[in-house]
Amino acid sequence: MPVDKKGKYLNSGSSELEKALDFSICSQSDVFVPAISGLFYANVVGKRIESGRTQILVPGKQSRVVHEFNPEIRIEEAETPPRSWYTDPSFHHLELNRVFYRGWQAVGFTEQIKNRHDFFTGRLGSVQYVVCRDAIGKVHAFHNVCRHHASLLASGSGQKSCFVCPYHGWTYGLDGKLLKATRISEIQNFNVNEFGLVPVQVAIWGPFILINIDKDTQPQQQARSKIVEDEWLGTCSELLRTNGIDSSLSFVCRSEYTIDCNWKVFCDNYLDGGYHVPYAHTGLASGLKLESYSTTMFEKVSVQICEGGSRENEGIYDRLGSKAIYAFIYPNFMINRYGPWMDTNLVLPLGPNKCQVIFDYFLEPSLKDDKAFIEKSLEDSEKVQIEDIALCEGVQKGLESPAYCTGRYAPTVEKAMHHFHCLLAENLVK
Numbered sequence: 001m002p003v004d005k006k007g008k009y010l011n012s013g014s015s016e017l018e019k020a021l022d023f024s025i026c027s028q029s030d031v032f033v034p035a036i037s038g039l040f041y042a043n044v045v046g047k048r049i050e051s052g053r054t055q056i057l058v059p060g061k062q063s064r065v066v067h068e069f070n071p072e073i074r075i076e077e078a079e080t081p082p083r084s085w086y087t088d089p090s091f092h093h094l095e096l097n098r099v100f101y102r103g104w105q106a107v108g109f110t111e112q113i114k115n116r117h118d119f120f121t122g123r124l125g126s127v128q129y130v131v132c133r134d135a136i137g138k139v140h141a142f143h144n145v146c147r148h149h150a151s152l153l154a155s156g157s158g159q160k161s162c163f164v165c166p167y168h169g170w171t172y173g174l175d176g177k178l179l180k181a182t183r184i185s186e187i188q189n190f191n192v193n194e195f196g197l198v199p200v201q202v203a204i205w206g207p208f209i210l211i212n213i214d215k216d217t218q219p220q221q222q223a224r225s226k227i228v229e230d231e232w233l234g235t236c237s238e239l240l241r242t243n244g245i246d247s248s249l250s251f252v253c254r255s256e257y258t259i260d261c262n263w264k265v266f267c268d269n270y271l272d273g274g275y276h277v278p279y280a281h282t283g284l285a286s287g288l289k290l291e292s293y294s295t296t297m298f299e300k301v302s303v304q305i306c307e308g309g310s311r312e313n314e315g316i317y318d319r320l321g322s323k324a325i326y327a328f329i330y331p332n333f334m335i336n337r338y339g340p341w342m343d344t345n346l347v348l349p350l351g352p353n354k355c356q357v358i359f360d361y362f363l364e365p366s367l368k369d370d371k372a373f374i375e376k377s378l379e380d381s382e383k384v385q386i387e388d389i390a391l392c393e394g395v396q397k398g399l400e401s402p403a404y405c406t407g408r409y410a411p412t413v414e415k416a417m418h419h420f421h422c423l424l425a426e427n428l429v430k
Contacts, residue, residue, distance in 0.1 A: 065082065069081040075409050076409075082405055085262075086265060087262070087400055089351075092351060092352040095349065096126070096349065098428055100124055101125065105124060108120055113139060113209070114133075117161055117174065119131065119158065120132075121154050121156060128145060128152055129143060129144050130153065132174045139209075140199070145198070153166075176197035178195045181195070205229055234299035234300055235298055240303075245337055248365070250363055250368045251360065252378075258350070260396060261393050261396035262349075262354075265396055267420060270345070274306060278290060289309055300329065303327045306326075308322045308324065321338055321339025332349075340366075340367050341377065342361075342362040342363075344362075353400070
């Protein structure tokens, strides 16, 4: 049925095309497409687009909400994305399909699977995955779903010689092959070679593990590192490599936070060029020369660099060193290199107003046994994270207020944030 501008149904007698706009999952599609909300798809005309096996009904005109942010407007004149980008459930589903289910996504680091038979699991939107190293040392990634009745196969991390489904005992090798299927003596038209785990492309860059779950790309399991580097980092790869972002550091620990804010709120906070630091992080600010802050944008990466503060504050200087590098890799991965430390932040959307942030800490090997230094450094970092969580949750509450629609950028410092929003807009209209 047709809808008015507020998304309410009007009288009957609509065309078949208009009726088709009220849908949840398209026929013959392996791709989830959210139900169309009035806010999101008002005033559109539908058409059908085919891509391989997938047949998806999409608006002929892009959503009004997507186009409320115009990436072609200069930052000096631009408004920030509207509140609906941060609050609307339909927009959240669109982001999953067009941002997170396409391209390379960081999911972990090599030390998690440094030994044969090591594995770890994760979730990205509705996609459950498992990454493992098989008996001959090859790295694999699969959808973490049994081919029998869809049970999750593995949980957490650890070591396994095979994956045994906890539901009915179907067993898979770490190479994904189906090794055992129980109670199938009378099954017909069953080819064991067609019921292995569904593969996911996997790659390694430096210490990081990436996956690509895009259905429109041909799974090759372990992708060529140079191709992945070009797609993921572009021309920024050499800058990162020459500034200590490599595999030489020792893993220390992991911290996880569930935050009541949209995932982009956390990213925006990271990308404001240190704007909020003197107001919200007085301890951190004392260890940095904020007037030296610089921001450089690459294809899908932005790098913020700030000089360290005075040696007079030795505790903070020892942790932050002479220079701090903050690299944001679109859409949701952050690498922070400072002093002897490196930490990474992986931001995972859990809904329109909730996200999970995973912090992994790495340290130069010469200091890995200095327990006092490690404990003090982690305490200082935790204080900053708690301060940021309070900021982000406060912003989310403001975004959900009817008093707010759009904001403005501070052009001298928020260039990386604007770059992030432009990349998002580019993905969302494709």
